[in-house]
Amino acid sequence: MTYTFDFSFLAEYWPQLLKGLVQTAQLSLLSIIFGFLLGTLLAIGRTAQSKLLRRICAIYVEAIRNTPLLVQMFMIYFGLASVGFKLSAEFCAVLAIVINVSSYTCEIMRAGIESVRKGQREASDCLGLTWLQSLFLVVLPPATERVYPALVSQFILIMLATSLVSQISAEELTSTAARIDSMTFRSFEIYTVVALIYIGLAFVFRLGFWALSRLVFPRLRRLGTPL
Amino acid sequence: MSPIVKLNNVSKSFGSLHVLQGVSFDVAAGSVVAIIGRSGSGKSTALRCINGLEKINSGEITVCNHHLHHDVTRAQLRALHLDVGIVFQSYNLFPHLTVGQNIMLAPRWVRKQSKSEAHEHAAEVLRKVGLAEKFDAYPEQLSGGQQQRVAIARSLAMEPKLMLFDEVTSALDPELTGEVLKVMESLARDGMTMVLVTHEMAFAKGVADKIVFMHQGRVWEEGGGEMLSAPQTPELRQFVGNGL
Amino acid sequence: MLTTFQMQALLTAAVWTAGLSLIAFVLGGAVGLLIAVMRVSANRVLRGIAFTYIQIVQGTPLLVMMMLAFFGLSILGFDLTPFAAASFAMVIYSSAYFGEIWRGGILAVPKTQWEAAECLALHPVQRFWLVIIPQGLRISTPPTVGFMVQIVKNTSLASVIGVAELTYTSKLINNSTFQPFIIFSVVAVLYFCMCYPLAWWSRKLEDKLNVAHR
Ligand SMILES: Nc1ncnc2c1ncn2[C@@H]1O[C@H](COP(=O)(O)OP(=O)(O)O)[C@@H](O)[C@H]1O
Ligand SMILES: [Mg+2]
Numbered sequence: 001m002t003y004t005f006d007f008s009f010l011a012e013y014w015p016q017l018l019k020g021l022v023q024t025a026q027l028s029l030l031s032i033i034f035g036f037l038l039g040t041l042l043a044i045g046r047t048a049q050s051k052l053l054r055r056i057c058a059i060y061v062e063a064i065r066n067t068p069l070l071v072q073m074f075m076i077y078f079g080l081a082s083v084g085f086k087l088s089a090e091f092c093a094v095l096a097i098v099i100n101v102s103s104y105t106c107e108i109m110r111a112g113i114e115s116v117r118k119g120q121r122e123a124s125d126c127l128g129l130t131w132l133q134s135l136f137l138v139v140l141p142p143a144t145e146r147v148y149p150a151l152v153s154q155f156i157l158i159m160l161a162t163s164l165v166s167q168i169s170a171e172e173l174t175s176t177a178a179r180i181d182s183m184t185f186r187s188f189e190i191y192t193v194v195a196l197i198y199i200g201l202a203f204v205f206r207l208g209f210w211a212l213s214r215l216v217f218p219r220l221r222r223l224g225t226p227l
Numbered sequence: 228m229s230p231i232v233k234l235n236n237v238s239k240s241f242g243s244l245h246v247l248q249g250v251s252f253d254v255a256a257g258s259v260v261a262i263i264g265r266s267g268s269g270k271s272t273a274l275r276c277i278n279g280l281e282k283i284n285s286g287e288i289t290v291c292n293h294h295l296h297h298d299v300t301r302a303q304l305r306a307l308h309l310d311v312g313i314v315f316q317s318y319n320l321f322p323h324l325t326v327g328q329n330i331m332l333a334p335r336w337v338r339k340q341s342k343s344e345a346h347e348h349a350a351e352v353l354r355k356v357g358l359a360e361k362f363d364a365y366p367e368q369l370s371g372g373q374q375q376r377v378a379i380a381r382s383l384a385m386e387p388k389l390m391l392f393d394e395v396t397s398a399l400d401p402e403l404t405g406e407v408l409k410v411m412e413s414l415a416r417d418g419m420t421m422v423l424v425t426h427e428m429a430f431a432k433g434v435a436d437k438i439v440f441m442h443q444g445r446v447w448e449e450g451g452g453e454m455l456s457a458p459q460t461p462e463l464r465q466f467v468g469n470g471l
Numbered sequence: 472m473l474t475t476f477q478m479q480a481l482l483t484a485a486v487w488t489a490g491l492s493l494i495a496f497v498l499g500g501a502v503g504l505l506i507a508v509m510r511v512s513a514n515r516v517l518r519g520i521a522f523t524y525i526q527i528v529q530g531t532p533l534l535v536m537m538m539l540a541f542f543g544l545s546i547l548g549f550d551l552t553p554f555a556a557a558s559f560a561m562v563i564y565s566s567a568y569f570g571e572i573w574r575g576g577i578l579a580v581p582k583t584q585w586e587a588a589e590c591l592a593l594h595p596v597q598r599f600w601l602v603i604i605p606q607g608l609r610i611s612t613p614p615t616v617g618f619m620v621q622i623v624k625n626t627s628l629a630s631v632i633g634v635a636e637l638t639y640t641s642k643l644i645n646n647s648t649f650q651p652f653i654i655f656s657v658v659a660v661l662y663f664c665m666c667y668p669l670a671w672w673s674r675k676l677e678d679k680l681n682v683a684h685r
Binding site for chain 3: 003062063065066067068069070071072074075078079081082083156160161163164166167174177187188191192194195198199202203
Binding site: 117119120122123124125126127128129130131133137138141142145217219222223227 | 278280301304305308309311312313315317319320321322323324325332333336337365367368381382385
């Protein structure tokens with residue numbers, strides 16, 4: 001093997017990589033927050049009384065989960081442009097990822113909601129809570145706590161999947177890598193560095209979500225045992 | 228004085244299964260009514276109909292001046308639930324909330340009490356069921372009997388005019404049953420109107436002003452405590468024979 | 472609408488997508504089994520290696536792995552086609568996830584089975600491979616089939632290094648016709664036809680397993 005590795009480009013380009021890292025983190029958090037909210041709404045629809053509503057939510061979820069994110073992204077980015085909507089690549093990226101996360105969140109949250117026994121709902125009804133109050137005070141908190149580990153795994157996958165937005169030339173870590181590559185031709189080195197950054201970011205996200213769980217689930221903080 | 232609960236010819240079926248077939252009985256204000264009968268005779272269903280958890284097919288139920296019939300609305304049910312408390316066999320405490328939070332939840336969100344007001348009131352009902360020191364515990368840290376007493380306290384905090392109990396001691400070991408029955412006895416002494424489904428015959432006889440024996444979805448026999456010592460029907464005789 | 476020629480191109484591309492998925496499944500499955508066994512082995516070094524491998528692969532975007540495979544293999548002196556590089560990346564990627572899924576399955580084999588196996592007068596290695604592994608894999612069939620959906624969808628990332636699979640081909644066609652909604656919808660439907668049956672099958676398997684456990 002005669003190849004000599006050369007990481008000297010880092011001296012000049014690290015600020016750009018840092019910026020890409022921040023963009024990836026922002027893109028991920030934005031998508032996770034809105035994807036979680038939309039997905040929870042869908043899960044509520046998926047467990048609703050109305051059969052029609054359940055059906056519509058199920059079709060949405062199946063359609064999204066059985067097609068690639070990259071194709072969804074192309075459809076939104078190139079598709080919306082072709083009918084005259086001039087939207088930024090970043091906006092389309094977030095839109096596509098939010099739609100994607102929402103369908104996975106929906107299935108996870110549905111499992112959580114179904115794990116809450118019927119008696120819980122009856123008890124809160126009998127205490128005079130409204131449907132909405134029962135949902136937000138009695139059903140969703142334990143549902144979310146129970147499926148939290150699955151949600152976190154999904155959120156980490158989504159953080160990694162934000163790298164796809166480089167394919168519609170939105171700005172983030174992977175597109176930054178591609179740009180540096182085109183200027184330095186140190187392809188393997190730059191992608192190795194970027195891979196390490198993603199591994200680090202995944203670790204930081206895990207840590208962050210762990211900390212968040214202690215913050216939002218007081219019972220977990222006190223007892224430390226799964227619900 | 229007019230009765231606080233009045234069932235008039237109530238029928239209820241699940242599909243083709245006729246669970247209640249023309250049930251009628253009254254509950255006078257301040258009295259304790261015990262519903263007894265074999266498993267599957269429709270006791271729980273009757274109780275659940277009283278606070279609207281099951282919709283009835285025909286007949287009429289009047290509970291604290293709320294009229295229930297086959298097409299009762301959500302709003303009517305909510306109004307009913309403000310007057311009627313229920314305690315279930317399986318406690319149904321909210322596992323993500325502490326004992327105190329379980330009790331304060333409805334007073335705060337439904338009665339719109341202030342935090343300090345709800346807190347004070349919760350501490351008071353907890354004292355009443357003998358669990359004052361468990362305010363900050365989580366349900367899973369309590370024994371079954373303690374959880375059931377918290378469930379009673381949670382209902383009491385809403386200051387209901389009527390309390391329903393559905394076999395609240397059936398899931399408990401004998402030594403834990405006593406502590407729950409004691410709480411119910413003291414409630415009865417305080418003049419709370421109660422309807423309870425129970426298998427504790429001695430308790431029913433001792434506390435209830437009226438006993439309703441259900442059989443095959445009908446009120447088979449009803450009367451005072453002495454009815455258990457002198458059954459009129461062979462069904463009750465057999466039931467009491469097995470039970471005592 | 473699409474011409475016959477474009478439709479044919481898409482169907483050919485679909486074959487590449489299916490082929491890449493199959494390679495990822497078979498070879499990734501083989502490596503994944505090795506990883507799973509290392510993860511549950513008594514040897515701490517093996518366990519550590521497998522753990523690190525999984526952490527690294529599951530922390531790296533597949534797109535970046537595609538790039539690393541594409542450029543890295545050529546540095547190593549292999550003059551490979553994009554398809555081979557993509558296959559390599561897919562195998563690494565799927566092996567880590569299979570390793571994790573099957574580790575769970577192996578650990579879920581009831582303790583009584585391990586004890587029963589001891590009475591069979593089998594060599595410990597035979598015991599493990601003939602009694603425990605098959606049961607562990609059976610327990611994990613639903614998530615395994617479910618992960619195959621991810622494999623099929625993720626082969627779309629091979630397009631970034633120029634493998635002429637479905638996504639790449641659809642982009643080419645879109646560049647010349649500029650009817651993105653039509654072309655990408657057709658491609659989405661093609662993916663759906665490959666993925667949905669797997670998703671459905673996975674759910675059926677899970678229901679069956681749940682019933683058996685009750
Ligand atoms: N939600 C329901 N759907 C169908 N059947 C029910 C339902 N609830 C109760 N039943 C049936 O109604 C009958 C009476 O039940 P229940 O009122 O619970 O009896 P009890 O409390 O006296 O044991 C039983 O045969 C039971 O299986
Ligand atoms: Mg019952």
